[in-house]
Amino acid sequence: MQLDIVVGFFVLGAVAQLLRSDLRLPEGLYKSCVIFLLLAIGLKGGVALSSSPIATLVPQSLAVVAFGALLPLLAFPILLYIGKWSRVDAAATAAHYGSVSVATYAVAVALLDSRGVDYEAYFPLFVALLEVPAIIVGILLAGAAAARGNAGHWGEIIREIFLNQGVLLLLGGIAIGAWAGERTASVMPFFGDLFHGILALFLLEMGRVAAERLPAIRKQGGFLLSFGVLMPLMGAAAAAGLATLLGLSPGGVVLLAVLGSSASYIAVPAAMAVALPQANASLSITLSLAITFPFNVLVAIPAYLALVQHWS
Template structure:
């Protein structure tokens, strides 16, 4: 099992935090990396959309939306009945695990491209589609807690937050421009792995900084933070096989099912469920699930898919 080179930067960032180094990406550079990655992923996917028919994309997109609604329904009982969490905290955290981590997806794409493995180029569309259903289901699971929420502000956050806007905007520009995206792809394409490496350097530091929170919350956080990605990854891989995706596509859908949001969903939950304990959700998704996916799950999923394909 071989890790992609960009994972080394994540490990370096984590080590820097653990030895209490003053290493830290400037806030502006970190935000620039986020914007770059979202636009790069969206542009590439959008440019590929014109080569696929609606008869292929629509059924698959509907299946992806249903998948995004299913994942929080799998996570909620584990948190509510086994973890004995409050309905509010269980619903908010379940929404994190129904949505996706664009950074985790970017690592998976980087690994496929490094190994020369093909996948369906319209996958960024699926990434965008998976952002919203889990948030809606999480709110419905919380039920009574959304009575005092600002529904107008929530609707704006769902559709206009940075992640969704940049990803959908990149897809729209790529689909509109088609082959003309070649004029900007030397920037968004060739620099992708380098920018991802810088982003993961900071993510490693941030994840390591939350390890103390994991120790303070007990064994259940660690168990859920590892078991739920495996459950979501298995469901994603099975769905990919049912949809007839390529080996690379099955792998990517498993990765999306395994990931957990730490950007889009926290922003939406802060509006919809402000009383929920946001720190525990972020600790789970960022300090446990993200490192587990990057260091363990992604190479294991790829090895498994390659063996059975």
């Protein structure tokens, strides 16, 4: 099971933090990397979308949206009844695990590209679609009291869901790619050829941030670590089953498993801060960023690819 080269930069960032190095990406550069990755993924998906049959996309998209709504329903009772978390904390964290991590998806794409594994190029559409339903389900799971307390903020919540940086840039890139089609060739030397290098820089900082949160894991106990590993595996298994039913390629099965396995640490925290400000955000962020993200990058993604290649 061989890791992609970009994962080495994640490990470097983590090691640097553990050794108390002063290594840190400038905030402006980190934000630029995020913008670049979202637009690059969106553009590539938009170009593929322009030539994809609607008859195939619509049922697959509806199935993916339904899957995104169901994942929080799987995570919520585990957190509420086994973890003994409060209803609001369990609902907010469940929403993180129903949504997706674009960075995790980018690592999976980089691995598939480096191995020459084909996949449905319109997958960025699924990434964008999976950002929304889990947030709505998470708010509903928080209960009537929490919903009433935030009734006046629904306009702000909806704005945060659909106009946050991640969703806006991803959907914008998809729209531009679908509109421009082959004309995107003029910008692809930038958004295409530099993708792996920018991803490596981004993962360097992600490794440092993940290692920075390791003390929080020790404070929270074994449940946090167990859930942060087992929930992604359950989500990946369900997603792989769905991908098989949808007739996706082996590469598509891997990518949907990765989306089911990942957890948001950008879009959902921003939406939950507005919708459920009483939730303990440190629990969700520690789980998604310090446990699930490293697990996916270092272990799960290459394992999913190996398993799919073995059985296909």
